[in-house]
Structure formats: structure tokens, C-alpha cells
Amino acid sequence: MTSRVTSSYRRRQVTARVRTSTSSSKTDPALLHPRHWPSWLGIGVIFALGRLPFPLIWALGGVLGRLSYLLAGSRRVVARRNLQCCLSHLGGWERERIMIAHFGWLGVAALAQGVGWGASRERLSRLVRIRNREIIDACIAEGRPIIVLVPHFIGLELGGAAFTALVHSGIYMYQKIRNPVVDHQIRRARQQYGSLSVERQDDLRGLIREMKQGTPFFYLPDQDGGRRGIFVPFCGVPTSTVPMLGRFASMAGAVVIPTFARFLPWGRGLELIFDPVLADFPSGDAERDTARMNAVIEARIASMPEQYFWVHRRFKTRPPGEPPIYPPKRRRRKRAKPEMGAQEGGRSA
Numbered sequence: 001m002t003s004r005v006t007s008s009y010r011r012r013q014v015t016a017r018v019r020t021s022t023s024s025s026k027t028d029p030a031l032l033h034p035r036h037w038p039s040w041l042g043i044g045v046i047f048a049l050g051r052l053p054f055p056l057i058w059a060l061g062g063v064l065g066r067l068s069y070l071l072a073g074s075r076r077v078v079a080r081r082n083l084q085c086c087l088s089h090l091g092g093w094e095r096e097r098i099m100i101a102h103f104g105w106l107g108v109a110a111l112a113q114g115v116g117w118g119a120s121r122e123r124l125s126r127l128v129r130i131r132n133r134e135i136i137d138a139c140i141a142e143g144r145p146i147i148v149l150v151p152h153f154i155g156l157e158l159g160g161a162a163f164t165a166l167v168h169s170g171i172y173m174y175q176k177i178r179n180p181v182v183d184h185q186i187r188r189a190r191q192q193y194g195s196l197s198v199e200r201q202d203d204l205r206g207l208i209r210e211m212k213q214g215t216p217f218f219y220l221p222d223q224d225g226g227r228r229g230i231f232v233p234f235c236g237v238p239t240s241t242v243p244m245l246g247r248f249a250s251m252a253g254a255v256v257i258p259t260f261a262r263f264l265p266w267g268r269g270l271e272l273i274f275d276p277v278l279a280d281f282p283s284g285d286a287e288r289d290t291a292r293m294n295a296v297i298e299a300r301i302a303s304m305p306e307q308y309f310w311v312h313r314r315f316k317t318r319p320p321g322e323p324p325i326y327p328p329k330r331r332r333r334k335r336a337k338p339e340m341g342a343q344e345g346g347r348s349a
Contacts, residue, residue: 046110047114047118052111054269061107062108065108069099069103074330076103083310086237102154109155109157112270115158121165125165128271132275139257144255147219149257149258151308152220153261159259159270161189163259170218171197173218174186211252217254223314229317231319233291234298235301240316240318243286245293246284257276257277259273
């Protein structure tokens with residue numbers, strides 16, 4: 001029975017709209033141009049740091065992250081505003097403590113990213129503890145389409161690598177990163193254990209087909225939805241949220257399993273947590289389903305507030321008539337070129 005289930009869940013032929021791991025693993029010769037060498041150097045440093053013992057990554061990352069708290073002024077402002085909105089029941093000093101700890105964990109996550117880049121299954125199995133694995137194993141054994149709901153907690157990159165290496169390969173939706181070298185490396189890392197990817201702009205039929213054939217879909221929900229989102233509560237704040245979770249679940253007939261990645265203290269690794277399947281979901285009401293999704297994320301934030309991704313401008317889009325939550329971004333002033341007449345005058349002088 002187990003071998004039949006395993007074989008039925010192996011990767012299948014996908015449509016031309018879905019990017020396979022083999023296509024993204026090949027390096028475009030254009031990326032080897034000298035102008036990209038600094039990016040490759042940065043990737044090499046992250047890769048090398050990922051080979052360090054994890055307690056050392058935890059210690060070094062924590063120091064660098066707390067240092068970035070002192071230097072990253074704009075991100076610090078965003079995080080502080082987010083915490084004021086979402087954890088208003090806490091005192092100012094407690095929120096500040098959470099924010100400082102958060103920046104420390106951001107440093108750990110940055111260095112730990114290299115762990116997932118080429119790490120063996122053996123190393124990942126030593127570093128990552130999986131809680132409630134029986135929940136997703138039961139859904140896989142039953143042949144049910146699965147949506148893995150993965151909110152933006154800072155351990156999600158390493159958690160995603162552990163999922164595909166130790167649990168099951170999957171399919172994820174991505175948006176291209178401006179830096180082509182970084183984009184190439186992140187996609188290659190995410191696909192190293194046989195996972196698939198689809199661009200946000202692609203036709204959804206290939207994605208739904210893969211889900212119905214047994215490939216779990218990683219859905220990252222909690223980013224600003226812009227004007228195309230709907231306003232539902234998130235920590236008591238009307239928040240623009242993309243109402244797609246219920247639609248995906250309905251189209252594929254999928255179950256939704258909230259999944260969270262949590263770094264453990266003192267460099268003891270990472271915990272991958274599966275929550276129970278969302279019951280009676282979707283309801284058919286997009287607003288109700290989206291609000292319920294946000295409530296699930298809120299509940300987990302309460303248990304590990306330091307590790308939620310607070311530096312994202314989650315409340316960027318505001319309801320009509322509501323004031324902005326974040327200060328406007330400062331635009332760099334371009335240095336004005338001296339006028340030709342002034343240059344000529346300078347020469348004649």
C-alpha cells in the first residue's frame with residue numbers, strides 16, 4: 001500500500017506553463033557576466049555560512065541581526081508600526097523587546113538560508129523536528145489534493161527545504177526577483193528535491209492539475225493584496241488580503257493544512273509544525289474564508305511573535321478614507337547636473 005501511494009505521488013509530466021526543476025537548474029551563460037559577480041560572491045558567502053554548525057549560525061546570525069536593528073532605520077519603523085497595530089494590548093517596552101528579538105531571528109534566517117542550499121537529507125533530518133506529521137501523511141495516503149498554508153514566519157525557507165526533502169515534493173507559486181542571479185539561485189534551491197514552480201502570471205490550470213494529481217501546493221498568503229484584495233480583519237486591522245485560498249481549495253477539491261516553521265532557541269534547529277486540516281473549508285463565502293485564514297495566522301503569531309515577518313508593509317493598502325500607517329518612503333534626490341553655461345563660465349573664469 002505504501003509503495004503504491006509513494007509511486008502515485010511521484011512527479012508527473014506538467015504543462016509548458018509550469019517550470020520544472022531541470023529547466024531552472026541550468027545556469028544561463030548571461031548570468032556569468034562580470035556585472036553579476038558581486039551577486040555570485042554574496043551567494044557563495046551564504047552557501048559557505050550554511051555549512052557551519054547550526055549553533056554557530058544561531059549565535060552569529062543573532063549578533064548580526066541585532067546589529068541590523070540599529071542600522072536598518074526604515075525597516076525598524078515598519079516593524080514598530082506593525083507591532084503597534086497587531087500587538088496593541090502589549091506595553092511599549094514589551095513590543096520593543098519583541099522587535100529586537102525579531103531582528104535577531106532575521107539574522108539567523110539570513111545565514112540559515114544557506115543550510116537549505118544543497119543540504120543533504122541526513123543533515124536536514126538532524127536539524128528539523130516535524131510535529132504532527134501524521135496529519136499530512138494521512139491526507140497523502142488518502143490521495144487528497146493538499147494546500148499547505150505557509151504564512152510568512154521567518155523560518156519558512158528552511159522549513160520549505162525540509163518539507164520537500166523529508167515529507168514530499170510540492171509545487172509553489174513565485175514572483176521573479178529583480179536580481180536575476182538571486183532569482184535563479186532561490187528557484188534552484190526550492191526545486192532541488194523535485195518540487196515544481198509556477199509563475200504568478202501563469203494559467204492556473206497547470207497548477208490545479210498538479211494538485212489533483214497529488215502534488216501539495218505551498219501557498220504563502222499574508223502579503224499586501226493591493227487594490228485587488230479584499231479588506232478583512234488581521235489582528236483587528238482592516239487589511240487588504242488576496243482572497244484566493246478558498247478559490248484554490250474549491251477548484252482542486254483540496255484540504256488546507258496550516259503549516260508553520262519555528263526556529264528553536266540556542267541553535268537547536270527548526271521545528272516544522274502541521275496544524276489540523278481546516279474543517280468545513282471552503283465555505284463558499286470569499287470574505288469569510290479569507291478572514292478565517294487570517295485568524296489562523298493570528299493564533300500562531302500569539303505563540304511566537306518574535307518570528308513573524310514584521311518588516312513587511314502588510315498594511316500598505318488602506319481602506320478608502322483611512323490614513324496611511326507607514327510614513328512615505330524617502331526618495332533619493334538625483335544630483336543636478338551643472339548647466340552648460342555655468343560650466344563654460346567656470347572655464348572662462
